[in-house]
Amino acid sequence: MSAVTPEIQRISGMRRFKDKGVQFLVYLAFAIAVVPLVSVLWLVVSNGLARFDMEFLTHSMRNIGARDAGGGAYHAIIGTLEQVALASLISVPIGLFTAIYLVEYGNNGRLKRYISFFVDIMTGVPSVVSGLFVLAFWILILGMPFSGWAGAMALSILMLPTVVRAAEEMLLLVPNDLREASYALGVPKWRTIAKVVLPTAFTGIVTGVMLAVARVAGETAPLLLTVFFTDSINNDPFNGPQMGLPLYVFDQAARPNDTAIDRAWAGALTLIVIIMLLNLAARLITYWRSPARKR
């Protein structure tokens, strides 16, 4: 499109100046946006590597004094993996069925429009509010203890809208011809969905779920209110306070000595590596096997 400026009449100096000026500003805006990303990633990698060792990955903070060096984030890594897995276990079935309702059963009715609207609204629910909800409902009213499971519930509320939107998008990409061919063979609607529509959209849905997981893996606020803190390893997500990697970084970053700050950077590096791996895997899956490419 850029090459189409015709040379019929010379463009006046002022117009050319404005055009080039805006172009410069637009390039500048992009450059400005990239600066913090580069700065964050650079500092996380360069500062995080100092403590990113085997001890960090295999030890907890148990019996590590306030000013001691050493210690690690093993308990936090275990906690994060368990909480995120549980959150996916809750939100993926609900999200998937909601998407199926929106695409296959909704028929543009009023309920469908309400649900679709509130999925959008739910993306905007602040993470701290979802944590407060689980705190109020599960811990204060039902009297349950702080646990990884409570954190997983809070995370699943944040995951849900992302999963629904991703799955809905993928289900909409499945060509209608496939459904009609299946109906023509006398296959009931639910079997058509389960055996034809879902397998076709499967890789796309997996990608969406991974991106949703990557999004919640870094959430701190809901964990702070529902999982609480611990310095010890707690493998049981249903019983007693756990730790999570984001929470670990928050905890260490708030301690005013250098060894803690080093651990915070190493924790941030671990967290970013996990999230980037999830993102990368999701992108690669889309790149290789998206239904849009196959068509």
Added chain:
Amino acid sequence: MATSTQTREGGSAPQSRSAFRRSRGDGPFRYASTGAGVLLLVIMAAIAVFLIARAIPALQANTASFLTEKTWNANASEPKFGIGALAFGTVVSSFLALMIATPIAIGVALFISHYAPRRLASALGYVIDLLAAVPSVVYGLWGIIFLVPFMRGPSQFLNDYFGWIPIFGGDQVVGKSMLVGSLVLAIMILPIIAAISREVFLQAPKLQEEAALALGATRWEMIRMSVLPFGRPGVISAAMLGLGRAMGETIAVALIFPATFTISFEILSANGNSIAANIANGFGEANDIGRGALIASGLVLFIITLLVNMAARWVISRRKEYARVAA
């Protein structure tokens, strides 16, 4: 697709056919998917209900006006707390972040949609999306270790030479200021504003763009005449979604804000706190009433962000052209 099969068959066939489908197990599947959708609505309602349920006892114990009181002494034997300063800080810091982020985000969106080489565009868009993938707590850590010391000089400069502008005034410039918190918020909301604006700009009618170019418009004139007018509602709602996100952002600002309870526009002095930051900072030592008070403040945050998000979605949904634009 149900309608298309029906028209092909015509007559009375659809009735018996749907009964046939249902008899083969469609019922449970339909109920499960409808139930999941309804559950989602129930969760949204439950959030409001349970927050209110836990907020009421604390609000009854409160000895000050919840909406106007500035201080937060919820754990005292005579609880006295209010969201005056917190709500002020939330709104001011979010708007400041929005004012910093929106122009840059529009530039980024235009860059990706109309300036960058086609082949690079999607990769560059992905780079911006990565900004959103960095967790909040990492921005917080980066903020206190790097940005706070880094901004000391520029803050002092603004105070020295532009101190006559009220927001840059104040006697003592601090590192952990509202300005630095807002900068971090701006970085965090930039990707969502840029992503939605980009989608909207890409949907601007190609024919109009080409017509403008054919009439001899420069690229900027083409963008100003055809892309920006088309995209304006989309950009506005993107900015509002960003605003909602900035208000709810917790951990980064909990680490950076000075957590004072003052109402002042002097963004370089030791002012700055937000509802979300106060929840994160105050939860550890909160007693029963204190937790209720934090939940009450969270309820206010929930309602504000809900309204902002609804308004944003309403702006988007009014335009049919934006049908497939989602966050």
